[in-house]
Amino acid sequence: MNIKNKNLGELEELCADIRQRIIDVVSINGGHFSSTLGAVELTVAMHKVFDVQKDPFIFDVSHQCYPHKLLTGRWEEFSTIRQFEGLSGFTKPKESDADYFVAGHSSTSISLAVGAAKAKKLKKEASIPVVMIGDGSMTAGMVYEALNELGDIKLPVVIILNDNEMSIAKPIGSISKYLSKILAGRFYQKLRERIDKSIIQKLPEGATYLAKKIEESMKLITPGIIFEEMGVDYIGPIDGHNLEEIIETLEIAKSINKPVIVHAKTVKGKGYEIAEGQHEQWHGVGPFNVETGEFKKKASAKSATAVFADALIELATKYENVVGVTAAMPSGTGIDKLMEKFPDRFWDVAIAEQHAITSMAAMAKEGFKPFVTIYSTFLQRGYDQIIHDVCIMGLPVVFAIDRAGIVGNDGETHQGVFDISYLRFLPNMVLFAPRDNETLNKAIEFSYTLNKPCAIRYPRGAFAQLDFEPSPFELGKAEVLKEGTSNKLFIGYGAGVSRAYKTEVLHKEDIAIVDLRFVKPIDSELLLKLSEKYDDWYIFSDSQKQGGVASAILEMLNENNISKVNVTSFEYNDIFIQHGDTKKVEEKLELLPEQLVNKVK
Ligand SMILES: Cc1ncc(C[n+]2csc(CCOP(=O)(O)OP(=O)(O)O)c2C)c(N)n1
Numbered sequence: 001m002n003i004k005n006k007n008l009g010e011l012e013e014l015c016a017d018i019r020q021r022i023i024d025v026v027s028i029n030g031g032h033f034s035s036t037l038g039a040v041e042l043t044v045a046m047h048k049v050f051d052v053q054k055d056p057f058i059f060d061v062s063h064q065c066y067p068h069k070l071l072t073g074r075w076e077e078f079s080t081i082r083q084f085e086g087l088s089g090f091t092k093p094k095e096s097d098a099d100y101f102v103a104g105h106s107s108t109s110i111s112l113a114v115g116a117a118k119a120k121k122l123k124k125e126a127s128i129p130v131v132m133i134g135d136g137s138m139t140a141g142m143v144y145e146a147l148n149e150l151g152d153i154k155l156p157v158v159i160i161l162n163d164n165e166m167s168i169a170k171p172i173g174s175i176s177k178y179l180s181k182i183l184a185g186r187f188y189q190k191l192r193e194r195i196d197k198s199i200i201q202k203l204p205e206g207a208t209y210l211a212k213k214i215e216e217s218m219k220l221i222t223p224g225i226i227f228e229e230m231g232v233d234y235i236g237p238i239d240g241h242n243l244e245e246i247i248e249t250l251e252i253a254k255s256i257n258k259p260v261i262v263h264a265k266t267v268k269g270k271g272y273e274i275a276e277g278q279h280e281q282w283h284g285v286g287p288f289n290v291e292t293g294e295f296k297k298k299a300s301a302k303s304a305t306a307v308f309a310d311a312l313i314e315l316a317t318k319y320e321n322v323v324g325v326t327a328a329m330p331s332g333t334g335i336d337k338l339m340e341k342f343p344d345r346f347w348d349v350a351i352a353e354q355h356a357i358t359s360m361a362a363m364a365k366e367g368f369k370p371f372v373t374i375y376s377t378f379l380q381r382g383y384d385q386i387i388h389d390v391c392i393m394g395l396p397v398v399f400a401i402d403r404a405g406i407v408g409n410d411g412e413t414h415q416g417v418f419d420i421s422y423l424r425f426l427p428n429m430v431l432f433a434p435r436d437n438e439t440l441n442k443a444i445e446f447s448y449t450l451n452k453p454c455a456i457r458y459p460r461g462a463f464a465q466l467d468f469e470p471s472p473f474e475l476g477k478a479e480v481l482k483e484g485t486s487n488k489l490f491i492g493y494g495a496g497v498s499r500a501y502k503t504e505v506l507h508k509e510d511i512a513i514v515d516l517r518f519v520k521p522i523d524s525e526l527l528l529k530l531s532e533k534y535d536d537w538y539i540f541s542d543s544q545k546q547g548g549v550a551s552a553i554l555e556m557l558n559e560n561n562i563s564k565v566n567v568t569s570f571e572y573n574d575i576f577i578q579h580g581d582t583k584k585v586e587e588k589l590e591l592l593p594e595q596l597v598n599k600v601k
């Protein structure tokens, strides 16, 4: 859609249409709602002032990119957003040239802009990267690594800081307090403008030293001093819903040919009154009734997250040295309940996965039992910290890995499929997984007794319930759930156990089922014994095949010179898994029990 020739009134009408389209579609499909509604005017202004054909438009996290999708040829297709084989909920260059990069994890945008600006300069292309980043995403370290270089090399980059005073939950830390102070202090901005007009501009020509001194002292009352001191100009705060003000400001920012932050104050959920303001539940939503704001799907079974949180509350009540963190996902990980009950022992550290891990490593050294509660996908951010600060030291940090396996509509940036592969080869690390709610309780109990780093994984949503008696975990011990009369053996890990079980039920033969429980250390004693009885092994696990559970089993068999066993892995094979309803995605991957049973046959 070319909006360059539209006047202010037409652009305002367009904003209203965009909002309506978002409300209509997200109320049916679900999606990231309040962030995207709050970014409508900023996005329209970006498209008015910059040229998406030549200026990289970079959306941080990109969960707020729906208006951008609507403005770049995806108005009709928007009804498929986050659906299987439909539009992605995030930016995705394969979907449109207007999407500069895939994003889904936060705080990468300014680094991308720095790289893009360097490239454009070398290629002698006239182009200005434009970033949109939220206040929550400004808490992560990568942002400051990028600003550190940007303020030094001073390439032209326009950073729109979309400040709605919210992360998913309430924002945490001194950066967010600082930004709020700026928002409260528009007075200083006015004062600065007045000093500029009444003093500096009236100085006689040649009084550059004096002008510089006044300019420097004014920085002390400049709202964005922290950015200015880093070498990046600051303009703001402006009203991020006032189209005229935004367009004017972006024109200035574009013209100065230097790195600049435009600080815009916005309201999350703007335009849908029920969601307006600081309401965490409107960040990411399921289908809802537009009239009443009531969510349509009620959770039926208790989620693994809720089971985990209750188990941890019990543990923390029993043992005072139990502590824990979340990196900006308090409700997503269930840690909100622990922060409420034990405010001195559980923390939200903002979007700072690396810091979360290393700070908990130190707590472990001091004799505490820390739980790093984190989504599988976001644990990737803290990989060096796991190795360098936890595993080398052999510290008893528990990684409670939520959203393991396919997460559904968020898609490839958020699937929790790599954790086993990237953790399994780390010395000192113990990896185990519960198969259902009862064994999740047992897993948490067991984790307390381990004096080593360990990781427990569990899925998004609820476990399928199984009827097997939950026995306590014992280090490196698997469990035979059922013997069989055929020569086949089903081995499940975590939520894979229930898939193995469902497949067995559909099969005509009587097949043995083992819950592996530990992928590291693996129960070689039991598996070697089973190799005498069963020749065809099938591995069920919600994890990447390469380096995953079947890999661990094959390594063990190879080390023990067992060649008579055929191993078939029903893990994900070397693929970034796309978005959509989990069942549809699994069907496409041919991983539904009714599909697996045919493969086994
Ligand atoms: C590395 C990483 N950690 C956590 C998240 C989960 N997450 C997605 S959006 C978000 C909040 C971002 O807040 P902000 O940037 O202010 O955007 P808003 O939704 O307020 O517009 C969080 C924590 C993520 N995407 N990436």
Ligand SMILES: CC(=O)[C@@H](O)[C@H](O)COP(=O)(O)O
Pocket: 032, 061, 063, 104, 168, 283, 284, 332, 403, 407, 410, 460
């Ligand atoms: C954009 C982002 O990273 C989060 O909002 C994420 O989509 C939350 O996922 P859950 O819905 O699984 O908590």
Ligand SMILES: [Mg+2]
Pocket: 134, 135, 136, 137, 162, 163, 164, 165, 166, 167
């Ligand atoms: Mg925000």
